[in-house]
Amino acid sequence: LARIAENTSNVVTPVIDTIDLDTFQFYYTTNTRLSVGGFNWGLTFNWHTLPDRDFKKMKSRIEPVPSPTMAGGLFAIDRNYFEKLGTYDPGFDIWGGENLEISFKIWMCGGRLEIVPCSHVGHIFRKKSPYKWRTGVNVLQRNNVRLAEVLFLVI
Numbered sequence: 001l002a003r004i005a006e007n008t009s010n011v012v013t014p015v016i017d018t019i020d021l022d023t024f025q026f027y028y029t030t031n032t033r034l035s036v037g038g039f040n041w042g043l044t045f046n047w048h049t050l051p052d053r054d055f056k057k058m059k060s061r062i063e064p065v066p067s068p069t070m071a072g073g074l075f076a077i078d079r080n081y082f083e084k085l086g087t088y089d090p091g092f093d094i095w096g097g098e099n100l101e102i103s104f105k106i107w108m109c110g111g112r113l114e115i116v117p118c119s120h121v122g123h124i125f126r127k128k129s130p131y132k133w134r135t136g137v138n139v140l141q142r143n144n145v146r147l148a149e150v151l152f153l154v155i
Helices: 002-006 052-057 079-084 098-108 139-152
Strands: 010-019 035-039 045-049 112-124
Touching: 002 010, 035 098, 035 112, 098 112, 098 139
Parallel strands: 010 112
Antiparallel strands: 035 045
């Protein structure tokens, strides 16, 4: 939280470690191959290994690293800054796309999104979604179309 105290437009995310769904074994992610958030042309979030040139520039292995996007759900943000950004778009349904939307808003509105390598949070990745999806509606695709429209078109 020190990064947010330094500047309320800093948004920070931890390194996301994996907790095995069946055994609860904790898989700690080392900082030797740090990854940052990205996305593809389909507006799907993905991870990218920090390029060697950026990794070598780090003065310390715990130095915060700028990230283009975040996975979502695991981040810290100043409440007033979140509200200044407009919070989450109410046009999104259930899950998907909101992480990219808030990431883009952060960068486009003078903020900074960082991964803090010394901060780790374990996450259990489910084998199937716990959400009830509407029949005949691809919610993720719908949300990604909404994201593109909001970012690039006036609707």
